[in-house]
Amino acid sequence: MGCNLRDLATPHPVDLSDFNGQRVAVDAFLLAYQFITSLRKRGEGADGGPLTDSNGHPVSHLMGFLDRATIMIESGIDPVFVFDGRPHDLKMETLASRKSRKDDAKEKWDRAVADEDWTTAQKLGSQIVSYTREMVAETRAMLDLLGIVNIEAPMEAEGAAAVRCARGDVDAVASQDWDTLLYGAPVMVRNLTSHGTKKFGRMVHAERIVLAELLDENGLTYEQLVDLGIMVGTDFHPGIKGIGPKTGLKLIREFGTIEEICIAKGKELPERLQEIRAIFRNHPISGEPIANPGMCDEDGLRKMLVDGHDFSERRIGRALNRMEAAGRLRSGGQTSLFDF
Template sequence: MGITKLANLIHFDAPESMRRKEIGDYSGKIIALDTSIVVNQFRSALPSHLKLSPLTGLFYRTLTFLEHDIKPVFVLDGRPPNQKRAVLEKRAQSTGWNSLQSSNTGVCSCIRLIDKSAVTCLKWVPGSEHLFLVAHSSGCLYLYNVEHTCGTTPPHYQLLKQGESYAVHTGKSKSAHNPLLRWTAPGEAEALCAHLVKSGTVNAVASEDMDTLAFGGTVLLRQLNAKRDSEVTEYSLPKLLEALQLTYKEFVDLCILLGCDYCDKIGGLGPSRALKLIKQHHTIEGVMEHVNRKTHPIPPNWQYKDARKLFFETPKVDDPVLAWSEPDEEGLVQFLCKERPLKEERVRGRMKKFRESLLKRRKQREVDEKMGQTRQSRLEEFFPATRRRKAVSAAVEASSGRKRSKMK
């Protein structure tokens, strides 16, 4: 969900912090992507009767990014904070998480004892006839053995191995019971994406969730996709704070008042009213002292401090070493066509188009670099022609043409 109605508030109260761009404007940039959002977009867009994997859409979109010389960094969710548990359970219930009960692996009966969140993937361990992995939207990964039984009570775990960005637990049971192992990784993808752009590791974050800004992400891109006519919206956090005349701490409190995934919100408080109250009183504590609690009831045992702390925390991860290489066509065919139902001619056809497009762009880049010493800058380079500008330009030209015809 992100931050409720934050995009609307920015549109009306801080439009100078937004810019309309096109995908080509990010050529040569490193972009962090919230992978769960991208995958869920494709999953929701695919008709259920087709039984296609969202990885198909991810394949096409990734190649489009590479064609535009965009270097994508896919960031995965770890284990979500406890504050998000209620939101995840509501989402799981609305999407029918127990639809896997028809599985004959015998695992679904014990999944409920482990985690009520949605099962996102079942995968056999390569080379094994008995071991398989179960991934949850909670960010946990479990290892099962079909020859072992499941316990009748929720399992208890003990730490087996731990690193900066992961932890592996094993069951405390004396006898072998499922699950055998549990992997967890800390934090939300939005928080890590925001950390990467703040540290300068990437140039921007591509996500549809506005809470990337609340986590301190300095540049957020929305609608960065593979559609030719798509217009990207770029948000700048420094310009947003300047336009709203807020400090970052005040902005985080504003986001909590608007509504986030980590706690409830004050009832009946709209964006304009919330912004006005934060400007007047600067903190949620100050707002609570002056708000009318009859018209704007405050949630009982409101955990806003935990949500605030979550937005301010820096993910405890090692700085990633990023590297990109040419796509492995044979590996893609093996995975998407042999292990998945995608047709091989489609994959190879798209790869051929990708190589041709990449070669054309590289040659054009070489020509531009050679002409760089004598080439005069054009006005369009300072003001890229987006769809909106093209439409305005076309309207002006049409209008000018009509006037000239009358003068004849």
């Protein structure tokens, strides 16, 4: 999840209608993990694993994306789902640590299932899920059938989305990852895809964070914000021990750069600092323009989800009704301006 900048931000409550007519880039991987960790087998005798179809194939990711994506479309939002590409080698330590924690949880989950300790198994279920390449391909195939634009980033999804936003290709970036701001996204939206749902008994509301406001309110330049994030800790470096957001903010205001702070405080300079800075300040993106949205292929969607994965008529019908309400549904040989 990267660096937590919540203490520096002033979020503005927003509604989905505030983004009517706007193109919003969505960090697909974080969203996928929300779905597969929350839509799981529960109840007596359930092991807490992902929901599956009659063939034992995971479907939580498809259910989640179908529901949330069509809600966005119905609200007048033009989403662009951005998927992670190949991770930078500086992220490998973070990924290895995550895998180690998952492996430990899997061992405990296996023991709980063997002992028929369903309470423990369900608690551990969210820690053992994976969003596999096959699941990514299925998600993108479903989005294609919905006529919803989806792209693969060269590296980090939120990084590519942020650059696209800075260039004016999209109006905002929807992500829970505060690193989105370190990548230079002018507008970040948290909780956009979970707006109106409940979490721990509380209603979730979307929030807009404007990068220019954050910089102005904290007396920082963008370059200083990146240095602050690196000191606190990101996916590419664990940070400088003893420096959190509040201390880091005070130090960066006083000394200006990580180099000067390390000299003044006798701290070790982070290794490969210039590379880490470049990941945030000059994140790679594809040179190809973002495609236009298309029409939803009802027949294809039904074949994939109803015939292929046992989706109920109620679930598929709800999604199709949203697409129809937005003028984005194609049945049979019907065509529209979206097809040209």
